[in-house]
Amino acid sequence: MLQHYEDRASDLINGVLEELGYERQELQLRPIPFSGSWGTSLASFPLASKIVAAEHAEEFEGLSKKELKKRQSGLVREKSLELADAIAERLNGGVIGQNGASAISRAESVNGYVNLFFDTSTVATDVLRTAIDQGADYGRGTQRADKVMVEFSQPNTHKAFHIGHTRNAALGNALANITEFAGFETIRANYWGDIGMHVIQCLWCYQSFHKDRRITRKLRGRRLGEYYTEAVQRLNYRKDVLGLLHELAEDDALFVEKIDAIVTEMYREDGVCGEDVAYLLGQIANHREIDEDKLFEPMSVPMLLKYVGPQLKEELAFVREHGPQEAPPPTSRTANVRYPPPVVTIENTTERIARWKRLNATPEWWPEVPEWQQQIKDTFQAWERKDEELVALWEETRQWSIDEFHRIYDELGIRFDVEFSESEVEEEGRQIVYDLVDRGIAEMSDGMPVVDIDKALGLEDKYRTLPLLRSDGTTLYSTKDLELTRRKFEDFDIDRSIWVIDNRQGFYLQQIFKIMELWGFDQAEKCFHLGYEFVTLPEGMMSSRHGITVLYEDAMKAMRKRALEIIEEKNPDGRLSDEKKEDIAGQVAVGSILYLMLSRDNNTQIAFDMEEALSFQGHAAPYIQYAHARACRILERAGELPDGPVEFVDLQPEEIDLIQKIAEFPEEVTQAATEYRPLVIADYVFELARLFNDFYADFDARPILNADEPARSMRLTLVAATRQTLENGLALLSVPAPTVM
RNA sequence: GCCCCCGUAGUUCAGAGGAUAGAACGCCGGCCUUCUAAGCCGGAUGUCGCAGGUUCGAAUCCUGCCGGGGGUACCA
Numbered sequence: 001m002l003q004h005y006e007d008r009a010s011d012l013i014n015g016v017l018e019e020l021g022y023e024r025q026e027l028q029l030r031p032i033p034f035s036g037s038w039g040t041s042l043a044s045f046p047l048a049s050k051i052v053a054a055e056h057a058e059e060f061e062g063l064s065k066k067e068l069k070k071r072q073s074g075l076v077r078e079k080s081l082e083l084a085d086a087i088a089e090r091l092n093g094g095v096i097g098q099n100g101a102s103a104i105s106r107a108e109s110v111n112g113y114v115n116l117f118f119d120t121s122t123v124a125t126d127v128l129r130t131a132i133d134q135g136a137d138y139g140r141g142t143q144r145a146d147k148v149m150v151e152f153s154q155p156n157t158h159k160a161f162h163i164g165h166t167r168n169a170a171l172g173n174a175l176a177n178i179t180e181f182a183g184f185e186t187i188r189a190n191y192w193g194d195i196g197m198h199v200i201q202c203l204w205c206y207q208s209f210h211k212d213r214r215i216t217r218k219l220r221g222r223r224l225g226e227y228y229t230e231a232v233q234r235l236n237y238r239k240d241v242l243g244l245l246h247e248l249a250e251d252d253a254l255f256v257e258k259i260d261a262i263v264t265e266m267y268r269e270d271g272v273c274g275e276d277v278a279y280l281l282g283q284i285a286n287h288r289e290i291d292e293d294k295l296f297e298p299m300s301v302p303m304l305l306k307y308v309g310p311q312l313k314e315e316l317a318f319v320r321e322h323g324p325q326e327a328p329p330p331t332s333r334t335a336n337v338r339y340p341p342p343v344v345t346i347e348n349t350t351e352r353i354a355r356w357k358r359l360n361a362t363p364e365w366w367p368e369v370p371e372w373q374q375q376i377k378d379t380f381q382a383w384e385r386k387d388e389e390l391v392a393l394w395e396e397t398r399q400w401s402i403d404e405f406h407r408i409y410d411e412l413g414i415r416f417d418v419e420f421s422e423s424e425v426e427e428e429g430r431q432i433v434y435d436l437v438d439r440g441i442a443e444m445s446d447g448m449p450v451v452d453i454d455k456a457l458g459l460e461d462k463y464r465t466l467p468l469l470r471s472d473g474t475t476l477y478s479t480k481d482l483e484l485t486r487r488k489f490e491d492f493d494i495d496r497s498i499w500v501i502d503n504r505q506g507f508y509l510q511q512i513f514k515i516m517e518l519w520g521f522d523q524a525e526k527c528f529h530l531g532y533e534f535v536t537l538p539e540g541m542m543s544s545r546h547g548i549t550v551l552y553e554d555a556m557k558a559m560r561k562r563a564l565e566i567i568e569e570k571n572p573d574g575r576l577s578d579e580k581k582e583d584i585a586g587q588v589a590v591g592s593i594l595y596l597m598l599s600r601d602n603n604t605q606i607a608f609d610m611e612e613a614l615s616f617q618g619h620a621a622p623y624i625q626y627a628h629a630r631a632c633r634i635l636e637r638a639g640e641l642p643d644g645p646v647e648f649v650d651l652q653p654e655e656i657d658l659i660q661k662i663a664e665f666p667e668e669v670t671q672a673a674t675e676y677r678p679l680v681i682a683d684y685v686f687e688l689a690r691l692f693n694d695f696y697a698d699f700d701a702r703p704i705l706n707a708d709e710p711a712r713s714m715r716l717t718l719v720a721a722t723r724q725t726l727e728n729g730l731a732l733l734s735v736p737a738p739t740v741m
Numbered sequence: 742g743c744c745c746c747c748g749u750a751g752u753u754c755a756g757a758g759g760a761u762a763g764a765a766c767g768c769c770g771g772c773c774u775u776c777u778a779a780g781c782c783g784g785a786u787g788u789c790g791c792a793g794g795u796u797c798g799a800a801u802c803c804u805g806c807c808g809g810g811g812g813u814a815c816c817a
Binding site for chain 1: 742743744745746747753754755756757759760761764765766772775776777778779780781782796797798810811812813814815816817
């Protein structure tokens with residue numbers, strides 16, 4: 001909100017420039033970047049550079065590039081110092097203060113910069129009064145004409161909600177909060193992934209293996225997620241077992257070394273047929289893949305699997321003692337397998353033991369796999385012909401998931417104005433595809449409709465080709481997205497639509513937008529993809545297939561528990577009721593998970609570390625929430641805020657920095673909204689809290705409640721303005737602002 | 742192969758072409774009989790991946806290379 005003062009400073013400087021015989025110009029003013037200095041500054045280099053170029057044009061001609069640079073840079077430096085001196089001198093020599101009381105108190109020239117200092121009393125009064133008087137609206141932008149839709153979250157039903165989904169939800173929600181606060185009418189949209197192969201797999205697993213199990217209402221959503229994971233694991237059982245064995249053959253030198261002994265024992269103990277033993281030995285010893293069709297006995301591979309675990313455990317002990325073991329140099333057969341050269345380490349062996357444990361728990365799955373795969377195909381067929389029983393089951397279970405998601409959104413303080421779902425746009429999407437084919441925009445290729453976008457646009461290798469239906473006529477994600485896009489603009493009369501989706505879908509979304517454009521949908525250019533990188537775990541990529549995930553529910557539970565422990569520890573005196581403590585713990589946990597997701601740039605991957613998430617110190621939500629609670633406490637103790645005009649004199653550097661930060665809030669909101677970056681606000685509230693703690697910490701230098709007037713009123717006003725700004729900033733992130741902690 | 746993203750302190754990350762590149766975590770040492778110690782103060786740590794270029798001025802913009810991740814027609 002200092003724009004007004006910066007404009008004033010610009011005017012003053014331009015006036016001086018005119019007096020000095022230069023033209024008025026658009027000046028780039030920036031805050032003085034030093035702690036305790038409050039004002040705005042002008043770098044005189046650009047102007048000096050122009051002047052030097054004009055004055056020395058002749059001299060510069062014919063110089064070599066290097067000489068020119070050297071000469072120029074010296075001259076510009078000299079000129080800028082001179083210029084800054086001249087400007088500052090004239091400003092101080094009468095310009096400042098000419099028109100009665102000015103908000104600029106004095107000027108200074110240093111290193112080629114002209115610094116104009118604000119009259120702290122005038123500007124501080126303005127800033128703090130504005131923040132307090134505008135209250136929850138402090139920082140709000142003026143109402144704009146544009147209507148924006150933010151689509152986010154898009155969870156798949158029948159799957160678990162994990163912390164990766166939380167990043168999307170946190171990001172989209174904060175973005176919607178911010179665009180709304182910045183003045184754009186905002187529609188929050190969700191899009192359920194309620195049909196598709198994952199649903200079929202989940203339903204198959206439920207029907208085949210868990211139909212009679214009683215599930216409590218509370219656990220329904222969670223169980224569905226588990227069934228999906230189980231389905232994937234059952235269906236991929238053979239692939240996963242062979243995958244593990246192949247990996248070992250490929251780069252586990254210790255394992256390959258021992259394979260002879262292992263198969264020999266297996267032959268003796270389990271009586272596996274000799275041909276299979278010989279085959280397995282040959283493949284592994286030569287670092288080759290195992291082809292299940294070449295085996296005679298159905299259970300040979302699971303038999304071998306049994307021996308893998310003990311061997312890996314021995315290797316782990318060995319590696320612990322002797323350090324990582326390198327794989328043998330590649331032979332001609334294996335030369336192209338991988339890069340970098342594989343090594344047996346504690347990490348990969350530990351990871352492999354975990355995989356082995358899971359696989360070895362269910363060897364009886366091995367012979368069942370082909371049959372299951374057929375069942376899945378049948379289930380999909382049943383879905384396509386709208387089999388009544390299956391559809392009824394789908395409707396019921398779909399609701400279980402949606403109920404679960406709504407509970408999570410409620411907990412996180414996230415809401416939606418409209419909920420789309422894949423199932424509802426499927427048919428209309430198909431119609432759009434037919435229309436695209438009719439108009440010759442889509443063509444048939446390999447039995448399915450596709451759009452060769454590059455061909456249509458006369459480009460090469462840019463947008464490539466996107467299929468719009470499977471060759472068996474079933475719909476794809478793309479089929480549905482076409483209708484979804486149409487519906488957004490035509491049913492909701494929006495001017496812009498933002499898709500908050502994982503970066504991995506960036507290319508795909510560009511294809512969709514282009515196809516809409518080819519279809520003649522003008523608003524295609526109003527579609528934006530806001531991408532972000534995924535959340536990983538310390539042990540690598542999250543994968544529901546391998547059971548490597550952290551569920552939202554589990555993370556939340558752990559954080560809530562930890563928060564409660566700290567609250568108990570800090571409030572032993574019974575001042576807070578148990579209910580209140582639970583409430584605060586929830587606010588801390590919710591705030592922490594949201595802040596964690598929002599305090600990193602969209603383009604960086606977040607490695608979710610539970611340990612780190614549970615450390616409520618430093619750069620995390622509780623730090624900011626704590627500052628807010630502190631401010632609340634002070635204000636509560638103070639009773640009434642000073643009523644009349646408050647004098648802001650003798651401000652200390654800590655106070656000036658804090659006021660300056662408060663003043664920056666509206667601009668930060670604008671920036672976050674234009675750049676679609678909640679991170680700007682996340683950083684801002686942390687900085688604000690930090691400056692507040694700085695201000696608060698030194699009791700001797702800056703008492704608040706016990707201070708004499710006018711300092712007491714001044715500091716109380718400052719505390720109130722800080723609290724309000726913290727609250728407004730946190731609200732944009734949906735991070736709760738507890739009044740007591 | 743082509744396209745996108747990332748590379749900054751031991752670690753996790755900020756960093757509107759501008760002044761002395763900042764936080765947090767971790768480590769060491771201090772501060773609770775006074776407004777909440779989830780806090781504050783002090784100490785150490787940087788070839789801003791490498792090489793060129795643009796510019797008066799580059800962590801920031803451009804080009805190339807190296808390293809990591811992702812994408813690249815019937816997954817979403």
